[in-house]
Amino acid sequence: MTSFRPLPAEVVALLEVVDAPPRLAAHLLLVHDVACQLVDWVEEHGPKLDRDAVLFGAATHDIGKVRYPAELSGPGSQHEPAGYELLLEHGFPERLARFARTHASWNEPGIEFEDVMVSLADKVWKGKRVPDLEDLVVSRLPGVPWEAFMALDDVLDRIGAAADVRLAFQTAHPLSR
Template sequence: MTTLHRALTDPPLPLLPRAADDLLRSLDAPPRLAAHLRAVHDAARDLLGWLATRHPAVAVDHEAVLFGAATHDIGKCPHPAELAGPGSAHEIEGHRLLLAHGVPERLARFARTHASWTDAGTTFEDHLVSLADKVWKAKRVPDLEQLVVDRLAGATPGWEVFMELDDLLTGIADRADSRLAFQNAYPITGASQVL
């Protein structure tokens, strides 16, 4: 069994969407990247579950958010140094890579938008993927959270939505240590290494 296979299948995090899993395997992705994508995908599932329960009237493309969370950093396959340090080359490269593998733009866009949620034209789905990419490790970004609150505020007062979202994000952040431990249990290199 390879370390990549383990990073994609070991408990306790939910499995990635099949198309994302297949793509990561075909690219022989770094195991640490696969584990990271599962951690962010887990946080995105929590966000979507909360939305479905607390704000069911809000239109959101669940498939796009889950796929986006599962592939947003795929550009780190050709830029593995960005797994251990800063860098943004993976954003444009990931978008290009996904399009080259036949992924439609509505799903590929998250690779380039996950770190630029304030850019014109970003969608609610982009904001949710960006939020999942922050809160999985207990990082809170007030400006990003406010974008989500602003989208949800309507019949429900903004302060109430803020309090609900804050409670949800606190709960997601409370599991950050276990997600970080899961991610860090896998090496940055050695996807094909057999254990």
């Protein structure tokens, strides 16, 4: 059995309050775990970033799906602004709530490195590689770009190697209570 790093206590409490579906809680746990791995790597190789913000963002990025449950198993982006509003309604500051609305818009102007890292975690947890997103990460890393790319590629390959385990874990959780 694979163990994943637990969600922050305030996120666990929120998921209970909003009666989050088990599949959503599992997804948030998995993206959070991958974000932990990415942040650990960036702290060794990259620029300074707000670790707690990235981990909170990864742990809540899809929280709006409690209001749009069809987006748990199908396409849609209504959950993004809904999640942002839900987090604000529950007293979370805008600097943390923003990840619910920015996790799919990593290529927009003004997006911070923390937003990009949440977006990356949300892609690579399932083994998906997005070259433009990875290039954006590399552009924000110090050093020679091709060396930064190779180092990032190595960590993403390592994370992606466990994608099947994560997908099976998520799928084992029902879409509703």
